[in-house]
Amino acid sequence: MKAYKRWTQKSENYEGIVINLRRTGQPQVVTIYTVEKGLVRVLYRRHKQTTAAITPLGKISFSAAAQGDILLMGEFECRSNAAIRELTWERFIYSQIFLEMLSVLVPPTVADRAVYRLLLQYTAAFAYKDPRIVTIIAGWQLVGLAGFYPDTQRLRVTCTGRRENRGLYYVGETLSAEQAEVDVPESVRQMWQTLLTYRWGQRQIIHLQEKGLQFLEDLLYSYVEQWSEKKLKSPALR
Secondary structure: OHHHHHHOOOOEEEEEEEEEEEOOOOOEEEEEEEOOOEEEEEEEOOOOOOOOOOOOOOEEEEEEEEEOOEEEEEEEEEEOOHHHHOOOHHHHHHHHHHHHHHHHHOOEOOOOHHHHHHHHHHHHHHOOOOHHHHHHHHHHHHHHHHHHOOOOOOOEEEEEEEEOOEEEEEEEOOOOOOOOEOOOOHHHHHHHHHHHHOOOOOOOOOOOOHHHHHHHHHHHHHHHHHHHOOOOOHHHHO
16 A cells, blocks of 8 residues: 555656456556557555546546556546447457457557547547448558558468457468469458548448458458457357
């Protein structure tokens, strides 16, 4: 408890979006993407008299003191996302998929206003639009912001197999002679570019064919795994 008092002597104010909350044990560990420091881990000690709740995709304002790479949370205010308050299984799955992609693509403690703006746009749209489509769009745009923007006209694709419920792909400018290239129709490449350049918050009608959308969804997860070198777990929940 003495350490807790010492850490809270010099606190700063933060604003962000809740990415993950590990509820087991005390203190709880909350992962938040903040305006000020990007992706951070925050220790939160929940008291019995506390009625406020921290929820994933919620917009949070809080005070915290730094201890190395960890922040210790003091007072906070968290506004929960409407989609989380009325959570369906589909919304749960796609929220987990997007947040996992964010966690493997975005380096910790690196603030990026564009990433934070995308998070705000995603959480707002997620509350009232199709969670699958919103997640696929935001996922491809997150890939671009992370520095792996794909050239939709030049990149070549090969199928490397299947895992659980999805196809696995490798994407590159060149393929070896042993790699059979997947024929990606021009209409799908145009759809791919449309997802990358989609403008949030505007009335924009986009025409998405299910077959092409399914391919681009599976391709997204493979592309994230290829560049992050980390296996995604949440797509298996679909």
